Amino acid sequence: MADVRHNWTLEEISEIYHKPLMELVFEAATMHRKYHDPKEVQVSSLISIKTGGCPEDCAYCPQAARYHTDVKVHKLMEVEEVRAQAESAKANGASRMCLGAAWREVRDNKDFDKVLDMVKTVNSMDMEVCCTLGMVSEEQAKRLADAGLFAYNHNIDTSEAFYDDIISTREYDDRLKTIDNVRKAKISVCSGGIIGMGESAEDRMGMLLTLANMDQHPESVPVNALVPVEGTPLAEQPRVAAHELIRMIATARLVMPASVVRLSAGREGMSLTEQALCFMAGANSIFAGDKLLTTPNPDFNDDKEMFDLLGLQPREAFKEVKKETEVEA
Template structure:
């Protein structure tokens, strides 16, 4: 016979305190705990800080595609790799605002614009992006950008235009980083995050698993994020989508259990963050995605493309939301 008093006691010993002083050993212990125990603990934390029936629906649009000078081993937009990605110059403001309107009508509450740049330059293209940010913000969408490295002055300009969030992923651990990217440093990434935070823009930063890294590298990346002065407001967890023509084209797909360990550990160590089930979701069935939501994921990218890689279509997501009784989270709830 089940002793429900003991079960009740069990929930009270879970520490839900928000901390920025996690050790790698503590995170490793969480990460390696039995998978069902890990899901239970993450689900408990999730329910304390979030409505488990709400999932934020985001749309990511590539506003400038391909031709990037970086050498990120996973990225089909790098100019040095021979992939099927076609180079497209920066879209017009009118085109982007039309796409944002479509996303809004399809149920998205955050619209993210990505440009295949190494860094933002103070030129006419940046002026266009500022106009895009202003236009999308006026629609009531949370507007996000991912444009590469950013100076404090550029971050301030984006903030004044109405930018809500800036995405700049760490990708992996500091120790493994040089195996994936050599054209910029880990410190460059951390400095951009600091510039974003100082401008009072919401920080979106996570990484990718399945690039040949060790479990310790995954733990190391989570440790860096969880010990920032402020946790990122959004933490995307990506599974590598291996693209032909990139150095990582032969990497095997990571299992859903590996994604769940990352999501659950991120949820426990960064309780208030939106944990985003990102790239690789197209390869998951509804049951696998449901397990990710149970483990603490509460944000997805919707729409047929994630920059240049496939993503589930709106209709599929609508069906999943109906089956799982999920509802889209409204904009600006963290303000």
């Protein structure tokens, strides 16, 4: 694990990020093969278990109550509905089910109890369960872990320097504190960010610097391209070019070689060839299913055809846990 470092400088990351694209992709592909099976891609599915009405002001998010978007507010789903969707996703090759709720933070109430039941239900199906519920305390994270939660998603979104341009209703340190609480509960961390919000290249590198210098790298690093939504402050932002996403994925792969790098939001607008270059550059996880919370995404059949054409295969659930168990045995 000599390539895994936690003491990167912005200058070092900049040197990687600004390499000629073909050279960068080659180096990232080489590193990817050192730490991962290049044929394997983790397939995750995402359910919006509680949609809309969020009190925060994240400029990219159509679920914020203060913005006028087409998103309809829906109360927390029932456990059996989540079970049915998880069964469908698993039948289509998903090994991880992510449950997302448009909350600022978790509250200790009946809704949280219901989410814990959802976690137990999906966990019993031999699927990895991930939640993204906003901020969590150390005790709440422990309750999620006790229920069988495998991973918790809490993106840092962007660099600390650009963060206040995007969100004012919580601090950057609040995000880092939630990640720390999740770590203390021994839950796998899923944390990345979004490009295309008007940030500079230095902001993109700054976001990677924060993640790469954590005491333990996030096990999963989602790289999202902004999907502009009418009614949000970022509605007029131009879509990110594919080469920018490829460059970001390749840089993430080189500074966090052992992490799973997820090609997340924005994939719906990419050609198969562009997605193939993302996989070449080190992406080894996707979201599958026709929606990512409230934005469009390629459906399962499209992804199956892409996997067949590119010679990719879905990664099995709990692979790292099983590997560790075999080593101990």
